[in-house]
Amino acid sequence: xxxxxxxxxxxxxxxxxxxxxxxxxxxxxxxxxxxxxxxxxxxxxxxxxxxxxxxxxxxxxxxxxxxxxxxxxxxxxxxxxxxxxxxxxxxxxxxxxxxxxxxxxxxxxxxxxxxxxxxxxxxxxxxxxxxxxxxxxxxxxxxxxxxxxxxxxxxxxxxxxxxxxxxxxxxxxxxxxxxxxxxxxxxxxxxxxxxxxxxxxxxxxxxxxxxxxxxxxxxxxxxxxxxxxxxxxxxxxxxxxxxxxxxxxxxxxxxxxxxxxxxxxxxxxxxxxxxxxxxxxxxxxxxxxxxxxxxxxxxxxxxxxxxxxxxxxxxxxxxxxxxxxxxxxxxx
Numbered sequence: 001x002x003x004x005x006x007x008x009x010x011x012x013x014x015x016x017x018x019x020x021x022x023x024x025x026x027x028x029x030x031x032x033x034x035x036x037x038x039x040x041x042x043x044x045x046x047x048x049x050x051x052x053x054x055x056x057x058x059x060x061x062x063x064x065x066x067x068x069x070x071x072x073x074x075x076x077x078x079x080x081x082x083x084x085x086x087x088x089x090x091x092x093x094x095x096x097x098x099x100x101x102x103x104x105x106x107x108x109x110x111x112x113x114x115x116x117x118x119x120x121x122x123x124x125x126x127x128x129x130x131x132x133x134x135x136x137x138x139x140x141x142x143x144x145x146x147x148x149x150x151x152x153x154x155x156x157x158x159x160x161x162x163x164x165x166x167x168x169x170x171x172x173x174x175x176x177x178x179x180x181x182x183x184x185x186x187x188x189x190x191x192x193x194x195x196x197x198x199x200x201x202x203x204x205x206x207x208x209x210x211x212x213x214x215x216x217x218x219x220x221x222x223x224x225x226x227x228x229x230x231x232x233x234x235x236x237x238x239x240x241x242x243x244x245x246x247x248x249x250x251x252x253x254x255x256x257x258x259x260x261x262x263x264x265x266x267x268x269x270x271x272x273x274x275x276x277x278x279x280x281x282x283x284x285x286x287x288x289x290x291x292x293x294x295x296x297x298x299x300x301x302x303x304x305x306x307x308x309x310x311x312x313x314x315x316x317x318x319x320x321x322x323x324x325x326x327x328x329x330x331x332x
Contacts, residue, residue, distance in 0.1 A: 122234025
């Protein structure tokens with residue numbers, strides 16, 4: 001019953017919200033965000049705990065206001081996503097401003113492909129639609145397969161409708177890592193959300209002075225295929241979304257493969273931390289993120305899966321995510 005209700009809720013969002021005037025949708029998003037924020041459920045409390053690491057000097061009252069802005073930013077993502085399928089090219093172009101386009105264009109012109117890696121910021125679907133429609137680059141991404149299956153199918157259809165190729169992280173005979181590597185060797189683009197992997201497969205990094213784990217996949221793919229690894233950050237700036245494409249993260253010389261992956265992942269973490277510090281309200285991290293926040297685990301380390309989420313407000317059951325190195329059977 002719960003699965004059917006969740007599926008019906010998302011279906012209604014896509015069916016109804018795209019028909020309403022935009023000011024009405026914005027107000028509705030803010031109302032839902034504020035109501036969720038006032039209830040201070042598990043996700044909001046965790047968001048505030050995460051933001052306290054980003055803004056350690058903030059008072060409790062300042063953190064509360066920052067978390068309110070964070071919830072409004074998170075619901076803005078959802079309201080935009082429900083309406084995105086009916087936005088035309090001009091509407092998409094008017095809603096995003098991109099810095100560093102030259103880094104992506106140069107990487108694609110080199111013919112070795114590119115890995116765009118993003119944290120949970122802004123609206124990655126809007127950024128993806130802009131890449132497809134205005135730069136002409138189709139790309140491949142990976143989505144977690146969570147229940148209900150019908151809802152996962154809706155998200156796949158939604159993102160495919162925006163021009164993306166979507167691979168299921170699990171539940172398929174397809175080698176995810178191998179398929180991504182083949183796309184890169186063909187000079188294609190892949191886009192992955194890569195700031196959270198609390199499983200044992202994640203690589204330890206320092207982030208705002210504490211240890212967490214991030215996926216090895218983006219660095220491993222760049223290392224194995226020669227593709228450019230481009231960290232990207234997204235944030236809201238009034239009516240538009242800002243996007244920053246950073247210069248490529250180079251594969252360090254003189255290090256072993258594992259050490260090089262770790263160094264590249266730490267470099268991405270440092271870049272994202274700087275951008276998150278500028279726009280903390282647009283980092284949509286309502287889940288446990290640092291290892292210190294995890295419950296006591298059995299020997300072998302944290303076991304919480306990357307991208308797992310508490311049922312807070314809307315939670316994306318088909319979240320784009322970065323596979324661990326070797327996921328799905330390894331590179332082909």
